Amino acid sequence: MANTSQFCTFYLDKLLFGVELKGVQEVIRSLDMTKVPLAPGVVSGLINLRGQIVTAVDLRRRLELEPRTAGMLAMNVVVRSDDGAVSLLVDEIGDVVEVAEDTFEPPPETLRGSVRTIILGVHKLNDRLMHVLDIEKACQMTDVAETAAAGR
């Protein structure tokens, strides 16, 4: 097998996503969250991660997916970004998978919009596709803040 890399996978609206394992600090269950009024819509709030205050980004909103149904608890995938730890809110945690680099393919031309900047591409797994997320881009607010605020 050629070069392989490990991904931490999770589900969002039944889609399989993955972030590079080395960028992941930890995965934790749902935590108490403090809302941040007036913040960009993709920011769900702030959580207390053992004395460290971490911003939680709702990946569903970030990826312009359907909002999570009420009562559905989100899991936190805490990743290390340039600006410290950020928690990505996901539906469900999957396995850690090891994939070969040659199964990677960039996103199709038909994928448009701001989502395209976050999704680096897909790995073709045996039974499904795993979307690879760009951690830095996913944590950045600048490009979506405006649209999210306007959309509200």
Add this chain to the structure above:
Amino acid sequence: MNEGDSEIVKDFLVESYENLDRLDRDLVGLEKNPKDKEALAGVFRTIHTIKGTCGFLGFNKLEKVAHVGENLLTRLRDGQLTLNPERTTALLGMVDAVRQMLKEIQSTGQDGEVDYPDLRERLTRLQTPAAGDAGSAPAAAVLLPPPGPVESKLESRLESKPAEKLETPAPPQEKDSVPAAVEAALPQVVPAAESRKKGDDSKRKPTRGKIGGVLVDSGAVKAEDISLALQEQEKGDARRIGEILVGSGAAKHDDILAAQQVLDAKLRDTPQETIRVGINVLDKLMTLVGELVLARNQLLQISNTVEDASLQAVSQRMNLIATELQGEVMKTRMQPIGNIWGQFPRTVRDVALGCGKEVNIEMEGKETELDKTIIEAIKDPLTHLVRNSVDHGIELPEDRAKAGKDRTGRLILRAFHEGGQVNIEITDDGAGLNVDRIRKKALERAVITSEQAARMSEREIFNLIFLPGFSTAEKVTNVSGRGVGMDVVKTNVEKIGGTVDVQSALGKGTTVRVKIPLTLAIIPALVVTCGGDRYAIPQVSLLELVRLEADEVAKGIELVHGAPVHRLRGRLLPLIYLSRELKLAADVRPAAETDGAVNIVVLQADDRQFGLAVDQINDTEEIVVKPLRKQLKTVKTFAGSSIMGDGKVALILDVLGLAQRASVVSETRDRALTAKATESAAKTDKQTFLLFAGPGDSRMAIPLSALARLEEFPVAQVEMSGSQWVTQYRGQILTLIRLNVVMEERRNRLRALQAPPTADSGPIQVLVLQHEGRSFGLVVDKILDIVEDRADVKSAATRASVLYSVLIGDRVTELLDIPAILRGADLNATQPGLAARSAEVAN
């Protein structure tokens, strides 16, 4: 370079930087008072230490520069030369060169390529006595000042009291000789006799001479014996003082040993009173204390709910200890503001010299302490303000003399604590700010519109200098006047939660006041609840809390055209609802609380007060401020976040940001309040009027309070709606009422009314007025001025639409009756719907 060496170099750098800062200060001080031997000795000592150490570490270029400086200093110290400005400049130049080389060493490990030949040449040249120096003094000059007052003329002393020169090297004979004796352990203050003999004092062994002091002090040996022993040594006796004393029978061997021990202990102890601790260690400590404070808050909360006496006792103790620990750790980070002020005399001297001014700097409250991070953050803004004051504020000596002031300008730095904040004032007694010039400049730069300029108060205009791209300096100097700076000062100060304000009196001087918080790490805050979440409000912005019970709400909260206000001791306090500002609920009623009461937190933002209505007021608490991540940096309403006792996160409200969001600190409010302040200051019922030219060139006025805006429309924008002039204004149709037409005699009115606007006339001047909630535009011929007057001399109106005639600015002015104008205009309106509606409004 091996590990040990680099450690030494690091220590050398840290120490040298500190010393250099002191050098700047001492040299400038010396220039003022050249006879200050102690300061001179201090300067000498510093340079000498640097020279010695860098010789040892192999920084030859640095050593060379320090060496020539030291030579010059030696002669100054020995009184052969006196310190004049030229020499001070050269010495300061040397300090700069040394600093430059230290930087080089810090970054590269080497002392650089440059060895400053010019500077060295200059320093060497300045060693030649010039006129006015004690040039002919013998080489054998005194080192320590003779007992008794220092005489003004060195020469006279040297000639008339030669005996003293020989006596001075003798060990100190006073009771307070111990410090001197210890000091003598340092190489520089070794008796002059010795230094004279050896020629180069840097090669002396530093351990001699001091034991005598201890011996005299303990009473074991008489001072004379020590002098004798010293003389022995000078004659070439190679033995140590102790040995000589024992040998001559003047002291017992045990005494000498005891003295030696005392001395050793002293030497060991002195440096250990302070130790150097890395800043990162302190930062880490601070973080840990922050965590501890959080844990304590949590513990206290638990112990309050659990009925357990022992737990409560422990948590109380824990509470006390944590508080004390927090205080002590904070102290380690506190630094006196004098640390950054220290460089200002030098700054002032350089700037003043550069622009030919004479400035004295005075400092009050040097010991005022501030958190390290804040000290660092305000260093640059303060430096800029100081330079600015010297460069722009203080006038040239000739101008000052003309204005009847002392030729030497005064620059006063004051620092003091007030209400949990530190105030720093920079006051000069210079020319003051020129309101007209600032206004003119602001108009030129298009920073404000002429309409704004006309309406701004003096204070508002002063504060224009903090806008980007603003400088009133007639000519741009290399220090200031480039228009970068004052805005940076403001931004930097605001970044750490401070404020800047400027006050000035033309011809008298200017004061810039900077208010900054003591610390940023742990702050006392009021915790409130709104929409189920808690928010922390920094205590510094908090003025008071007001609770309106359910039955008082209706009376206590009134509306000013929809804007809620509360009468607080007779003054209207604008109210904002936190839930509404934060968009927590779509429909928020003032009394949404179950009991119907309203809690108002009275806050201060800039110099405005406003009330913040919240659901619930919890408690005050010490909170640990954690900055917000960049994802939330755009939200100006929050200053940070903190972890509460129960482990949940709470947001810290940025009071200024909130006020800005709610437009509490807006232009209109500012203006209105300023006008009010001016009013009350004058202790008269002055009113502000807008003056304009009415029909037939008459002088007319309306109260400024009736005016919403001043506008200018090109005639092309005026449209006809029936016979009514209208224009599109901010997405609405604004009815224009022509004053000329309204005030015209009835017979002419109809004809004038029908006339469409003529294209060739210039733009029309429109006063946008608010009356009974409706806007309309009043077209006038010309806007004259805005004046403040008591307007208390009245006489009855001579024509319709005029309330009465008053004296404004000593001229008869007709005060317009706005409702009457509206009625008059509506009577003639041909559009029935509009007329009816307007008539309704007018009535």
